[in-house]
Amino acid sequence: MDFFIQLFTDPVTFWNSHTLLIAQIGINSIIASSMFIVLYSGQLSLAAPGFMAIGAYTSVLMDIDWHTPLALNIAAGVVLAGLAGVLVGLPVLRLRGVFLAIATIGFVEALRLGVILNLPITGEGLGLKNPTADPLGGVNMVLASLLVVLFLMWRLTKGRLGAAWAAIRQDELAALSQGINVSRYKMIAFVLSAVLAGFAGGLEAHLNFFVDPGDQQYGVTRAVQILTFAVLGGSGHFVGPVVGAMVVTTLPWIFQQAHDYINVVTGAFLIAVIVFRPQGIVGRGGLAIIRPAWWPHRNRVRAPSPG
Amino acid sequence: MLLRLDKIQRHFGGVHAVDGVSLEVEQGSIHGLIGPNGAGKTTLVNVITGYVPFQSGHAWLQSDKLTGLPAHRIAALGISRTFQNIRLFKDLTAMENVLVGMHTRRRDDTLAQLATLPVFRRDERSRLDDARALMETVGLAAKDIGGRPAGTLPYGDQRRLEIARALALRPRLLILDEPAAGMNPSEKQGMRELIERLNDDGLTVLLIDHDMRLVMGVCKRVAVLDFGRKIAEGTPDEVSTDASVIKAYLGTGGDKAVASAPGASAVGEAEPPIEAAADARPAAEPQTAILEVEDLTVSYGAVTAVRGASLRVAAGEVVALIGANGAGKSTILNTLSGLIRPDSGTARFDRLDLTTAKPSAIVRHGLVQVPEGREILARQTVLENLELATWGRRDGADTGQAHAGRASIKAQIEAVMKRFPILSERRALSAGTLSGGEQQMLAIARGLLAKPRLLLLDEPSLGLAPQMVDEVFAAIEEIHREGTTILLVEQNALRALEIADRAYVLETGQIKLSGSGDDLLHNPAVRRAYLGG
DSSP: OHHHHHHHHOHHHHHHHTHHHHHHHHHHHHHHHHHHHHHHTTOOOOOHHHHHHHHHHHHHHHHHHHOOOHHHHHHHHHHHHHHHHHHHHHHHTTOOHHHHHHHHHHHHHIIIIIIITTOGGGTTTSOEEOTTOOTTTHHHHHHHHHHHHHHHHHHHHHSHHHHHHHHHHHOHHHHHHTTOOHHHHHHHHHHHHHHHHHHHHHHHHHHOSEEOOOHHHHSHHHHHHHHHHHHHHOSSSTHHHHHHHHHHHHHHHHTGGGGGGHHHHHHHHHHHHHHHOTTOSSOTTGGGGTSOTTSOOOOTTTOOOOO | OOEEEEEEEEEETTEEEEEEEEEEEOTTOEEEEEOSTTSSHHHHHHHHTTSSOOSEEEEEETTEEOTTOOHHHHHHHTEEEOOSSOOOOTTSBHHHHHHHHTGGGSOOOHHHHHTTOHHHHHHHHHHHHHHHHHHHHTTOOHHHHTTSBGGGSOHHHHHHHHHHHHHTTOOSEEEEESTTTTOOHHHHHHHHHHHHHHHHTTOEEEEEOSOHHHHHHHOSEEEEEETTEEEEEEOHHHHHTOHHHHHHHHOOOOTTOOTTSGGGOOTTSOOOOGGGGGGOOOOOOOSSOSEEEEEEEEEETTEEEEEEEEEEEOTTOEEEEEOSTTSSHHHHHHHHTTSSOOSEEEEEETTEETTTSOHHHHHHTTEEEEOTTOOOOTTSBHHHHHHHHTTTOOTTTTTTOHHHHHHHHHHHHHHHHHHSHHHHHTTTSBGGGSOHHHHHHHHHHHHHHTOOSEEEEEOTTTTOOHHHHHHHHHHHHHHHHTTOEEEEEESOHHHHHHHOSEEEEEETTEEEEEEEHHHHHTOHHHHHHHHOO
16 A cells, blocks of 8 residues: 555655666566557467567677667667567468467577577576666656657557558458458568567666576566566557556555465456456557546547557 | 459369359349359359469459459459458447458558658548448448447348448459348348449449349349359349259259159249149148247347247158258257247247257257257267267166166167168278268267157258268168158258158248148249249
8 A cells, every 4th residue: 555655645755766666667568569569460479578588688788799879789679679570470470379379489488498598698598797787767768768659559550550450350351351461461560569579678678787588587477477468458459558567567566565475466366357357457449448537539430449 | 254264173172162163244243143052152252352272263353363362462453242251340340340441542651640640630531431421322320330349230230331341442343242141031122222222333243142032133144053063154034944053952852753843844844833832732730749839939139040930740750841041940950959049939849848948958858959060070080979979878877777878878889880881880980081971970870879759950961962962861761760750951852852741941031831741842832932033
């Protein structure tokens, strides 16, 4: 309770004492947006941690070895993650549903266990020290990036691209019959998602003095956590996964009185949300559920917001 | 010619789904495509629209070659379609569905979107006006339903919305796959008017439907498919009197085929006078029946499949229930088995109320259905399929003689295998490798293991080659001789009428005729129930 009391009565102290949490929420929200794009186009891809790893290691290694500026490091990570997205997407995007999920998990694990834990350059499982990290200063950059990402999501889902994605998610065959190049639009979504994940990975690495190649960071555990953001928040509207990321990331603080039983309590909470709101916290109809009644909103007939 | 197909071939494994079909659709016409179940109509449409590749042949849309193009390119060239089982984007609003249809003629606005340029708003406004106009064209009020998720619209509106979405593509050719399926007569009339109106505006339509009244009424030319081949083409009048078409729809009689049976009358031969229809005196319904159905009405959501059907089956009879596709035959059987609950009416088997009893209780009572399409477990062996059929049986369990019970079940399995020797030969093979006829035998054998007093057979001859049909029907007759009462649903009407004591003719959910098998065999009204006219 203290957590919320402080948030509302003394936001400045809250900000100062929880900066790291806020930064992590921002990072997770960007990753959740990456998940949103693939889910919105009907692809159950769990590849995000792999692309995050690519973004993170690229950026940190460039910093250590070449001392290049941060912006360039992250940009390089983003580009590499995008390229990896193309290479991974070409073979796996023929798969659907749970088969796609398994194939992308295969990519994540092959990258982590096969490459990262074996290459001398990535520290061979011991991780990498990142001396130039800036945990507290990075938060502004993270939140600014999140705003840009949310704006992009909002605009992309409104246009022709978003309409095509929504159609593919609903029924690929029917989308084909409307002249939509299904495999192309799925590829666009997959690569865009990889790019966002790479970006989030680079940002996250900048917040930590140590790049940890563990499972909870770049492995299946992280993939499941990211999927939880989207499922809990609702994947029909771009705000959903971000809300999910906020809730899931904050849960340990909300339930801190549970001490040793904190995992039990958070697990029960997640189950309760899914049972009572299977469409996610932000369900279909976008923000209707959390929008105050007096807020002006356009007639839905006029608003072509897919999803 | 707008659409030209030249010797299109499509095989699935050994099955010739489309076998050398050539077809020409004239610009501005409404062209019908009909054929019995499994004739290859939908496969042909899937081939034209690029969903499934074809092995050989050529296809052109005017001067554009369709051969080898992916589906989205073919759509962009101007072939748009609706689906047999509606495929709207269910969670998108009605309006959004139509907007998606404009994909190919909408410029890529991603960058304009990101920059939130005003050009987007202007384009969007014109698109919305366009979509609204399309919805009005197909008879939907955009104002009222435009904002509703497509999946929540009434059935008839969904059909219309799918057409609006297809029109949004501005197609040169519109393919309608069973647009009137499941509609009531007035909705069908509305659909017919819509198709004619679209055609008057210059749209070419390829229409597939089982409702002969619709197809024959609206089309200028009709092509008929059977077993993947085009067996006839011509005006509706020519086609509906064509001997091979009648044969394809009504089936062929076996050795007992009578010269005056509708399937036997060749082209040019004098048809039996229509007045003969009046001769169909209803055969005396049995006084004591084990199955009594009164005034049964069944619907799926907004679609009424069976309207006030009444029928009776007495012990020891073979009763046939015949009618065209979509007439409601299977719905009646599924209702009797307790799989569907009726809206109104009664159905009793002995003293058991079939409208409320659990399906498992109905089976235990001795009413057993062999479902359409066999529904065998393809990956299990033949023997496992039969053993699983006895799973729920507890012979001897209550008297403490479980061992003897198991032995008796084993003996029963051997007994049905003796009746269908082919199953004994194939007992260790997985059921999916059996031929269609053998699978049907297996399905019937499985039904027999439930010890039926009344056996419901749903389309036992579906998709079978003629010799196989003979074998299946011989087996049915033998089962009947051994004392099992049978209610038989068949598309192959002549064949069913031959072995039936009595029969009911079902048309759009209503029982239109009933009588003894022999009477109906000679009744031209039966042909009309299938082919319209």
